[in-house]
Amino acid sequence: METNGTAYTAKDFSSDQDVRWCPGCGDYSILKQMQTVLPELGINRKDLVFISGIGCSSRFPYYMNSYGMHSIHGRAPAVASGLKAANPDLSVWIITGDGDGLSIGGNHLIHALRRNLDVNILLFNNEIYGLTKGQYSPTSELGKYTKSSPLGSIDHPFNPLALALGAEATFVARTVDRDPIHLREVLKRAHQHKGTSYVEIYQNCNVFNDGAFELWTDKRQKGAHSLILEQGKPLVYDGGKKGLRLDGIRPQIVDMDNDYSESDLWVHDEKDSVKAHILSRFFDKDPTPETFPRPFGILYSEDRFTYETAMQNQMDKALDLQGKGDLDDLISGKNTWTVE
Amino acid sequence: METNGTAYTAKDFSSDQDVRWCPGCGDYSILKQMQTVLPELGINRKDLVFISGIGCSSRFPYYMNSYGMHSIHGRAPAVASGLKAANPDLSVWIITGDGDGLSIGGNHLIHALRRNLDVNILLFNNEIYGLTKGQYSPTSELGKYTKSSPLGSIDHPFNPLALALGAEATFVARTVDRDPIHLREVLKRAHQHKGTSYVEIYQNCNVFNDGAFELWTDKRQKGAHSLILEQGKPLVYDGGKKGLRLDGIRPQIVDMDNDYSESDLWVHDEKDSVKAHILSRFFDKDPTPETFPRPFGILYSEDRFTYETAMQNQMDKALDLQGKGDLDDLISGKNTWTVE
Amino acid sequence: MTREEKRTKVAIHFAGDSGDGIQLAGSQFTLTTALQGNDLSTFPDFPAEIRAPIGTVAGVSGFQINFGSEEINTPGSNPDVLVAMNAAAFKKNIRNLKKGGVLIANEAGFDKRNLRLAHMDESVNPLDELHSSDYQLYRIDVTRLNREALDGLELGMKEKDRSRNMFALGFVYWLYHRNLDPTLQFLSSKFKSKPVVLEANIRALKKGYHYGETIEAITRYRVEGAKLQPGTYRNIVGNQALGMGLIAASQKAGLDLFYAGYPITPASDILHFLARHKNFGIKTFQAEDEIAAITASIGASFGGALGVTATSGPGMALKGEAMGLSVMLELPLVIVNVQRGGPSTGLPTKTEQADLLQAVYGRNGEAPIPVIAAQSASDCFFAAYEATRIAVEHMTPVILLSDGYIANGAEPWRFPKSADLEKIHVPYFKGKEDYLPYRRNEKLVRSWVLPGQEGLEHRIGGLEKEKESGNVSYDPDNHEEMVKIRAERISLIANEYPALKRVQGPEQGRVLVLGWGSTFGAIKVAVRNALAEGMLVSQLHLRHIFPFPNDLKDVLSDYDTVLIPELNNGQLSKLIRQEYDTRVIALNKIKGLPFGADEILKKIGEVHGD
Amino acid sequence: MTREEKRTKVAIHFAGDSGDGIQLAGSQFTLTTALQGNDLSTFPDFPAEIRAPIGTVAGVSGFQINFGSEEINTPGSNPDVLVAMNAAAFKKNIRNLKKGGVLIANEAGFDKRNLRLAHMDESVNPLDELHSSDYQLYRIDVTRLNREALDGLELGMKEKDRSRNMFALGFVYWLYHRNLDPTLQFLSSKFKSKPVVLEANIRALKKGYHYGETIEAITRYRVEGAKLQPGTYRNIVGNQALGMGLIAASQKAGLDLFYAGYPITPASDILHFLARHKNFGIKTFQAEDEIAAITASIGASFGGALGVTATSGPGMALKGEAMGLSVMLELPLVIVNVQRGGPSTGLPTKTEQADLLQAVYGRNGEAPIPVIAAQSASDCFFAAYEATRIAVEHMTPVILLSDGYIANGAEPWRFPKSADLEKIHVPYFKGKEDYLPYRRNEKLVRSWVLPGQEGLEHRIGGLEKEKESGNVSYDPDNHEEMVKIRAERISLIANEYPALKRVQGPEQGRVLVLGWGSTFGAIKVAVRNALAEGMLVSQLHLRHIFPFPNDLKDVLSDYDTVLIPELNNGQLSKLIRQEYDTRVIALNKIKGLPFGADEILKKIGEVHGD
């Protein structure tokens, strides 16, 4: 899968198709960062595959100069599982949306996570159905007014990261379209993780759900509301003014200026599933002083064997036990008789 | 939904159909306990409905003298959602299996959990596909030998309770076919909970997966391996010999005989989602001295509005805002013209 | 000085960028024109992308309206007027414009940048190339004029330019003597909360209207109201009519409407419409997928509601298994398929009729389900009503086929009074005991008992059932009998159909043009013209496709040849061939577009000829 | 003293409780009989429940084998021998037993308890009621005798009784001069790890065998080996043959086999079989549902493997949308439907042919997929091979129809040498550049490029594509052209079919019996007998159902009437009527059971008569 010396530039990964997202759509930035970071990942383009479902976000593969399939709604994880199992040498990226991945495709998603093939799942979360022109999605907030919820949505939304953790995910991260550097860094880590990497990307749909993530993208506000996770580092945010500590199992927001120093704080450990769980539940919508900041970065990562490795081991084991299959032996079986 | 004085006995709830499970199947016990506990629940039989998918377990409704539907594979939660939304007065019970509910039906299950209709989901977990004669299921342990995994299963299984917690469940419990009293108690609590009650029931398939839960049903072993949860009570097991405490976010097994007293222990609080999460992860298969006991009882319960209530509120709101719909006004609309 | 002319029929095509508000301008022109008493037919045609790249041909959004003082049945093929907001819109549509037609072009949309985006030669402005003899060309710098008009308003350029569509619309209003009030009213309610935007749109509209006077040697056209059947009319869009039909039917049946759907183009608007009418006791449920949508509807029907679900082709393909269940359960269920271009994801925003065989056969086992089709925007109301009637009175799932063309198209509708709609009878179980779930009446319909009814508790499911008790039965003879009963009970429905009526043409003749669904209008015009040319041709249009009407055989036998125009590769043709031995000729169009009447007329000519 | 008689044909029906090991006894008798050179055909028939309630009629599990020294094509309708392990088994099957036939009854199975469970009059033992003239009755207290035989073994009563089936089998072996060795070998390997159980089974078998001698005035029967075509034979079960066919084809094509399936009766055994043969480079994937199974297979095919998925009716109904995608992608894919009784969950363990129209039409849009069918257990091998050949060489999904009857049925098979199997050519892209994904060869097949190939990166998907480039295209004319091309490329496949060969009968005649799938054997016997009776009848059996063979039209036209027997409500009949104008008469059986040859013969007589 490593490049044979070929040095790529971002341009090498953009296809000849003109991009057809709305002007201003967050998808553009994600596309750009993907194309920008790819040269650093050392993937040989011939081994690169993007598999998507249906949705605005799922148009992504058409714009990548690589192998790709724009499959059907919600099924990308299943398509990708078959592809990766059939050819483990490929670098497989699944592109999905909050409707594609969490509504119709929810089951394939959670099963992909538990099986842990070495693929990357990028969930473009704009908290809306874009391509069908604006209905609420499984991640839309309660009370959201949309075409299909004129009096406000009454569906309690999923917490995409908590769901993934509950579904045995081995790599769970969050990033956002408007932070190119962070986005690229997370994509890089997702690629490096051996196993299914699940990355939720906050993506602005400026036509049907503009500003859904303003708290975490708006220059003025994001500092106070975004918590950037770094392995081994204490949890500080708001320009170092605020920090987080654990009082037993209870997370606590503390002011750094006075009584607390970094050494009192909760140190991020992406290998700790309980901490990851607590972080994933920093999820309140409307901010109050008590509101916990929204974590960005790698919440959790775990080393677990990949499905395709286990599959390969069984193939080898079968060869040991049964020897290379002989077609004629198979067809004739052990009990035959002859008629003259 | 409450009985109008009608006093039932277990017999009143058994239908005229002969039960067709294998002799010795754990399903018999669950059926019996359900019929036994129903008279205590004060549900009027005419309002009682069982909806199932497909599987041995899903034959359940045929044996209950109540309303019922044996629907199609994996879809019971969706059928039940439509039923409950259409008639909130009914007491709706969903009967599903580890394959029906977690394999083909996984998506409907997690969406039902987040929507939180006031229904009860009983997942008969025998860690095998029974009706199709013994293939591994999403809850079968790694390495399990079955017809479809002759060299052992390579699928990392789901943790059914952790999955439910990740999917926004408001009531999460575990019980087992062989403990009638506990089973009845949990069924009672499930009924009382306003919202979707999710109950995993360990069920022995004595034909294709006999003894899967021996650790927690076998007289000799279960004491040392089962942790019975009681609200407000410290976590002790193994006949009081062992206890659990929390060292920060780390659960710890302690010997009661020496240095620890009940006051040092972790006190069960089913309202605490973090504790519920930690408990749900007591999930190791093969026991070692360090292995945590398997928790039984209500791990988590939360009060959240039910979907059907929110739906009803919107219907009322619509009436306030728009007034009772008039068919002719609707058909004519606001802009008409007349041709003489 | 301005000349005046009369016209009996005009087709106008509005075209511009997806972002240009073409659909809004079109629908406003439609409403206004309807209210002025013209007959009309519309055809919105937009790209699959929400906002395809600015200025590109792929990004062009179009809206065609055909209106007149005479009967109108199609949006018309070649427009008399083309409004082109940019070069791409021009490039895509100019070849369709009638010779001598009116071309209204927005100058600013033909600059180098726009020409480049439209992949046209940047060095020449195509407008300069046109022979003035070919078209009446109005080159208007809409962008500039509009900005001037909005001068002083607290709006950025971008926002200002958003009302360009109103300027253009205003000009067309002037050209065709349209009344501004309906649009003014619409704007005031739409922009209630945004006074500045409202002001901008009003100014733009009026400025465009008055701009007409500033041009000399210009011709205005009068299109008198149509001599439609006396009565009160409204303008109606297909999906809206379909939603109303469902509501009306549920009310007449005394059932609560439970609608479960998963969004999909072009069916989503049915969900949107019903969600806005909860005050009719409607519950709408946005399901996680199409399978959940149909199974939730089945659950609701089991609970005593009228379960309804709507989708399009790919969603139908997912519902097949659950449809089989509903066949076994014998509960009322309406399944709507607003067809679009296939196969697979295909052409999501284009129209097609290629899901007919799927509707009739797309399930495992012998699972007969009635299939009916809507033939026009307003007919969606009656089709939905009939689908519901059959579903309820016969305790069966019913598939209702519409398509993207009529779902989004509009037409005037002489709407019915609710009192005149036939009552729908629900086969509730009357007794107090001895209920056998699968005991049937003379129409082989089982009677309905709802959870909550004392002493009638029972279980149903997808396994084969014993004849009357409904208990699970693996008995071989019982299975065969049940399969026959399920087939028989559906075929009996045909006994209730009204006698077939030809739409037009002689009782016997050379050619019968047999259609179903949205091809009605185009066929009607084609046959009318063929008759005018003296051909022996008639038109028959099917509401019920499965089971076929009992008298279809006789009607078919009255003609030498049956011509079947379809927006597919010949699906009704297959069904007809399989049931009747008549000479069938198929006319198939599979371009994601409706038929033009001329295409059908041409074929009639050929067939009639040989 | 023991008499000896010869027989050319014997049908034996083993019947007992689901727990009695009837299926095992049956398959052992089959293997033994096959190895003794008889021709044979079997029909296992078990309840939907894993172990239906003990002693009840619902719980009876049956296995019928028909074997002889002459050609055998069906399991036979009325058995010559009935082995009834209990009253329920007796009650369910006695009416089928030939008059004068052999009835072997296990006394212990007729006690009051068993009579009650079978809902029979407890006061009388039905065996006492039989007229000795009607049957040769052997009342054997198997339970007691078997326990005696196992005396002293370290086993509980329950375990001991488990080997009763071997006792009964042993007795039948003796009665029909069967050789014990194959079963003894089977037992030794099966119970390797359980020496005591092994010992018990061996004793039981032998004891049953020798028990024969202890009865006086008993008749033993000899059934000589059949004069089959010279060659080497094996015994084969349908699903096993199907799995082998897939393996063989993938090997001959040089492709890795990727199989994704979700368990469902009666298709699960294909997954089980392939999972045991990973040493052929097979990857098996147990998916979370049928949709994941087919889409994973599509993904694997995209990656360069041979993607295969198998299911039964309800699962097929779920795969429809993904099938549409595979039509658009034009990748090799084999979709197997082992049909069972429908609709919906229907009769899961019974056989039926009612998914034919679903296979041909069950998708949205115009989405043609070749459909082929297997006609017998051993033919499943060749059908799977042909399905794969078409899928690979034409880059298309192919639907292969089998059914529960042949999937579980067994027959002797003169198996082929792998060297004699025709090569399968994979249309890989030969060039190094200028790859256009949808450029086609003369057969309209696009060429295949796999991820991992340098410089040929490309994207495919479910939206309509531009003719050669495969880029997304909404162009109307392109869409119509692509729809026609997809239809054309499938119809071209028919050009490769071998010329149709009648199975038997004259080139022209009164009646052509046209069949498809598992009805082959029954039709063969029926037509043979009809010919023997001097009727002008022929047999034609279809391997390829879609597209139909080009020469089918001519063959049909050579007969006055075409009789089409099907285990459904007339689905092939519909397809034939739709394509050809010949006189079609349908013979339909929908009982979850295969045809008896006599049923078909009777119908031939009628048709031939009128």
Ligand SMILES: Cc1ncc(C[n+]2csc(CCOP(=O)(O)OP(=O)(O)O)c2C)c(N)n1
């Ligand atoms: C089977 C099926 N059902 C429904 C649709 C319609 N559909 C297309 S995309 C989509 C959801 C899009 O939302 P999301 O996944 O969040 O993607 P986004 O457009 O927001 O990027 C839906 C419902 C479809 N194409 N196929």
Ligand SMILES: Cc1ncc(C[n+]2csc(CCOP(=O)(O)OP(=O)(O)O)c2C)c(N)n1
């Ligand atoms: C659509 C569909 N796919 C597959 C099946 C076959 N099937 C029936 S039950 C079942 C799984 C049963 O397992 P589980 O849900 O655990 O129930 P159990 O029998 O173990 O109680 C399967 C795969 C089916 N009936 N329908």
Ligand code: SF4
């Ligand atoms: S609709 Fe929203 S998500 Fe889709 S392209 Fe436009 S802005 Fe992006």
Ligand code: SF4
């Ligand atoms: S197979 Fe297993 S789960 Fe099914 S009835 Fe038998 S014992 Fe119970």
Ligand SMILES: [Mg+2]
């Ligand atoms: Mg989205």
Ligand SMILES: [Mg+2]
């Ligand atoms: Mg199970």
